[in-house]
Amino acid sequence: MSHPQAAEPPAAPPPAADGLTPLLEGTVDCVRRETLAERVARGEPLRVKWGIDPSAPDIHLGHTVPMRLLRRWQRLGHRPVIIIGDVTARIGDPSGRSATRPQLTPAAVEANARTYLDQLFCVLEPAGVEVRRQSEWFEGFDLQQMLQLASAVTVAQLLQREDFAQRLREQRPIGLHELFYPLLQGYDSIATTADVELGGTDQLFNLLLGRELQAAAGQPPQVIVTVPLLVGLDGHRKMSKSLANAVGVQAPAAEQFGQLMSLPDEQIGPYLALVTDVAPERRRAILAGMAAGTLNPRDAKAEMARAVVTAFHGDAAARHAEAEFTQVHRAHQRPTALPVAAVLAGGPQDLRRLLVAAGLAGSLGEAARLVRQGGVRLDEVRVDDWRIPVAPSPGTVLQVGPRRFVELASADPAALAPGVERT
RNA sequence: GGGCGGGUACCGAAGUGGUCAAACGGGGCUGACUGUAGAUCAGCAGGCGUACGCCUACAGGGGUUCGAAUCCUCUCCCGCCCA
Incomplete structure (x- = not known):
């Protein structure tokens, strides 16, 4: 970038004799x-x-x-x-x-x-x-x-x-x-x-x-x-869709919240000033708290994120997004609502193909790599060898990495197990 | 129109006949750790085949060679200088 602009909150304007x-x-x-x-x-x-x-x-x-x-x-x-x-x-x-x-x-x-x-x-x-x-x-x-x-x-x-x-x-x-x-x-x-x-x-x-x-x-x-x-979100370059560091105003609340939590700490102040209605006194208190070490930057950032998400999705959605985030990223539990992938054949299956079919991997090679690296779990249990076919029952949660979850369902709609919740 | 320098994977950029599916950096992904999807550290990274292997790929076509991202040739595209 030719002229990186530090998005510092601008200094207080001069006394407004002109009423501006x-x-x-x-x-x-x-x-x-x-x-x-x-x-x-x-x-x-x-x-x-x-x-x-x-x-x-x-x-x-x-x-x-x-x-x-x-x-x-x-x-x-x-x-x-x-x-x-x-x-x-x-x-x-x-x-x-x-x-x-x-x-x-x-x-x-x-x-x-x-x-x-x-x-x-x-x-x-x-x-x-x-x-x-x-x-x-x-x-x-x-x-x-x-x-x-x-x-x-x-x-x-x-x-x-x-x-x-x-x-x-x-x-x-x-x-x-x-x-x-x-x-x-x-x-x-x-x-x-x-x-x-x-x-x-x-x-x-x-x-x-x-x-x-x-x-x-x-x-x-x-x-x-x-x-x-x-x-x-990268903390350096101007926010731009094409740099993939942007938060869309219409993105779901959970996505906005998570993205905002990945922001480098130094940007908490600028974000509070530029994209929230948090009052100046509160902003100063937050920044002072972080500087003094009495406020965990994570919590300051969460407050900022909540304020932003509230503006676009309302208070309830913002609180829910925060609760989900805490559940998934701090408690390392699954989110309450999961996408469902109808991919189960009814018998033992190649785990790699399951991952690809569920959209969690782009190719069999990538799927094999994810398994090899220990990133794949079935109902919270790590699976580290894809050569052994698996036969999960419908409702089993397939997970890749810390934050991608899919609930497995039968590929045959007629054989849909009763009680399996579709979203 | 003439001269010169370029076009490499998502991006930037090395490589200039075999050990190149291609260094390195960024971005991405996984793991560890943790205060978060942040920081740090470690690792992975074309496709297909459950090892060995095959296929596709270094702007595009043709060629030389046992063998080409690398050499020749034509074409297309970009930059600089001259006109």
Whole structure:
């Protein structure tokens, strides 16, 4: 990553003589704070733009950092203008990436865009939100308009962007289409007459370019507000679906809880600040407790995880997820509900084939390896030789590793043993 | 159009005729330990066959050779320099 952003909770903002604290608390940069202060002082409801590319099916926790800020503005009387980047998603935002992204097909983008609409309102309140798609204005864009847009900036200007500059330096490819990304995003601000645009700190370049394009189009340039980037579960890189370090807002409660528990301890503070509503005093108490050694980081992390899961699934589901987690990972017991695999033939079977059929191994070789390494259990009893066929009865629990469980059932539906619970 | 350097497993990257199913790092997985799916330590890691073995794989095609990721050739793709 070219510019890893420590997602430290930002320092307390300066005393808010201009009354902007409620709008800017927890943010990183604000470009043209004076402009913002004036307009807010006049009581103007502002059009606050935030864009998201439907480049993956799920919105994740990282997206919710700007979304939560947007919600705050919304509650203070401003209008969220959400841009679904159904055109830029086909380019793939190269921000902060060191490689060209694969381009998505329009159909894939469309499918993702649909799922986003629901997910947005996991955080935002629907009333008064303006949701727009880029295709509304780019569908009819002609070459003339494209060239005119492109003439507003220079190549040198675009190449200042750190990820482009870095790739150029390292002699790695930069697709010409990628240079258009900031232009398109900037044009969105013109099309929606944005007064303010929010984004992660990695978006600063794009956001600033939006100001220039607006000015060139005769519009007052938008105010820019950036928020810290949320570090992913690996504890180092920005949360991103493609880095497989993301927590989906629609993931099941148990999965979210477990993923959050795998977060490195140093990120507990940033997560509390960025993706929970835990009060600042409580946050400080938690961090102080960990520093003093009086609070087990595991418990602090569990509190954070519970707060996050509660926001998406409610209190009961969050408590249940925590209880299950404790049961499986601390007490090393099976979870209360298990997936059922109808794979039993009724006689002795090759354990490897059972594992593959139950979806616990990808190949016979992998299955053999899991058994050899001692990772396979039948009803809690380790089985370490796959060459001896096994004949488990329906209801037996097949386990791989510490956290993958499957309840075995007969492959023949007619022979389903009575009393076997199907889920 | 010319010159040069590249394309290796999920990712990055070694290897430049046999001992290569391919070093090393990351990611993944298993075990031990534990405060968790965290940290640390150990190990595993193409597919099929219950050892020996076979098949597929080092951008793609063709070739040389007893034998090729490695040599030749054509094609495709990427980067740099020159035009």
